[in-house]
Amino acid sequence: MSLIAGNLGVVQRMLDANQKRWAVCAGCAAHLYGDRRPIQDVDILVATGELGDVVKLLQQQQKAVQFDGQRILWRGIKVFDDLSIRRGARLHPFVLDDMVLSHLRRIPLLGSQVAVLAPEDVLAHKVVLGRGAEQGKHDLADAAGIIRRQQLDLDYLRQRVEAMNAGAVAVDALAKLGVEI
Template identity: 65%
Template sequence: MSLIAGNLGVVQRTLDACHLAWAVCAGAAAHLYGNRRPIQDIDILIEPGKLSEVVRLLDRQQKVVQFDGQRILWRGIKIFDDLTIRRGRDVYPFVLDADMRSRVRRLPLLGSLVPVLSPEDVLVHKALLARGPEEGKHDIADATAIARRQMLDLDYIQRRLALMRVNGAATNMLARVGVNLSTGG
């Protein structure tokens, strides 16, 4: 854990020093918002089109990263600029847009004060992925824990679903984890 903590500190100082928009997302964010399972890695979402710049910034610090054009991998840290979900012909955009950035909050994580996506954004993404133990993932458990432990802005969730062009299937999954958008609770 301490290796990831140190690496998160390096990334936090690097991204903040360059005033890049970024936020912790996925499992580490779900950990902060309710599902206290151990943190295996840190997923970070940055503003679109900035991955190459982050590679250069880390390279200047002599940090050797793996970069495949879609994500950066570095010692327990994964950095993305697009976490869009694709299912067949359906595409649900999930990028760090202005609405998301306005709801980011700074929270302590592994010794660093980091920006974290809102619980609503993490919940929607996890509920749409809807992967469970059979896939070796924790999306359903994470979404359920967030729904139980956070006061959620249901209007924002509906706005996020509309921005992602999500149909009624997401409403069913959200209801399954305890978020009923049709009754406001």
């Protein structure tokens, strides 16, 4: 078992045992729903304001974590409580809200049964980020892979885009990828 797989198991068991709301997100979620590029790390989104509690839970298990107030880093695992995107003066909020929670899925990943954001949530976040190979990122490739491999709930995708205050940005990016919402 890889180092990341073992660490993911530790975090999954700890978060579930302490009844924390959480989900795998970002590139690792895109890996599950789209192109299977290698997993470099596992990003986890927890409820707003929970990072301090997660740090304490990890420290209680004698885990040495890095915490800068916005994210936790621990041996291939990154934990966030806010994945909102700021573009100039515009904020595109993305947190573990009730809408996201109601669409979570439990999927096996690296030997653990993990909560994962719905493909529509991952897709909306990726197209708003909109980064490609020229920035050394995979957002647009991940979005294309999700679209190719998933049957999307377009009503929910539309709701997520609206909740992110990302109408024009997301609608244009999705249209370029062949999805009309």
